[in-house]
């Protein structure tokens with residue numbers, strides 16, 4: 010057993026406090042990581058504040074983890090001491106179900122073990138639930154640790170572990186590339202990475218954002234079109250335009266307005282998850298043989314593929330680096346959409 014410093018919430022309405030947590034002894038397949046940077050994802054906030062009603066305390070969020078291998082178990086073959094590595098949303102899965110065998114561990118039939126707030130044997134994480142990356146160290150089985158390639162800074166790589174793969178996976182699944190017209194709804198932590206990725210894949214990218222306030226950034230990241238969804242004219246001008254629309258917004262949107270922007274056989278993919286159900290006018294699906302779909306993060310192998318792609322194309326997240334004692338304020342700013350574009354905790358300040 011080893012100890013690590015961490016920032017934890019002990020109640021939904023509390024504030025983050027520095028605590029000491031325990032990490033398990035290294036097993037043969039385990040990797041001990043010195044965490045350098047941890048991104049702040051909106052899911053961290055929902056969980057830390059118990060907005061999804063299933064949070065276990067103390068809660069140490071963080072599933073956008075970038076660091077350096079400090080030690081490896083006797084049987085580890087994929088990583089070596091000193092390697093730059095990352096950990097995303099998952100730290101385990103059954104390994105034998107059909108999705109796991111297809112490298113889609115995020116859809117594990119038994120339910121993947123998430124990086125934080127998953128119930129586990131106390132031998133896996135002392136305390137009985139997983140504790141995430143707002144911490145100086147973490148122990149993860151080697152199959153859920155990915156390599157961060159040379160040339161990709163650990164700070165700008167951290168958000169790619171969740172935000173990056175959440176966009177990369179549907180872009181690949183629905184064939185983003187030259188000749189494809191793609192719209193990204195929302196220019197936040199998820200959306201801005203999606204613009205960069207889709208543009209690097211050779212697709213024609215358009216941003217659909219509430220206002221035009223981030224238009225210059227959007228063009229800089231590779232978007233050729235940028236439209237305000239607060240303007241009704243946008244929905245008239247872009248009717249039938251896109252092959253693929255990725256919705257990163259977790260508020261309830263007028264989904265029919267967006268479906269009508271799809272071309273023949275186009276697909277609208279839900280990535281941001283609103284709390285309330287939504288309704289759809291079936292004519293908008295049947296009319297142009299459109300699809301409404303969803304997608305959740307990506308598997309470990311695809312996360313590695315995404316990081317390699319980002320290194321090759323010089324893609325990192327746009328970040329605001331903060332100290333560990335600034336997490337509470339950062340949460341408030343994320344909720345107010347006041348961040349360009351992802352907060353990342355500098356773990357050296359712990």
Ligand SMILES: [Zn+2]
Pocket residue numbers: 050051052053072098171172
């Ligand atoms: Zn996330």
Ligand SMILES: [Zn+2]
Pocket residue numbers: 102103104105106107108109114116117118119120
């Ligand atoms: Zn499985």
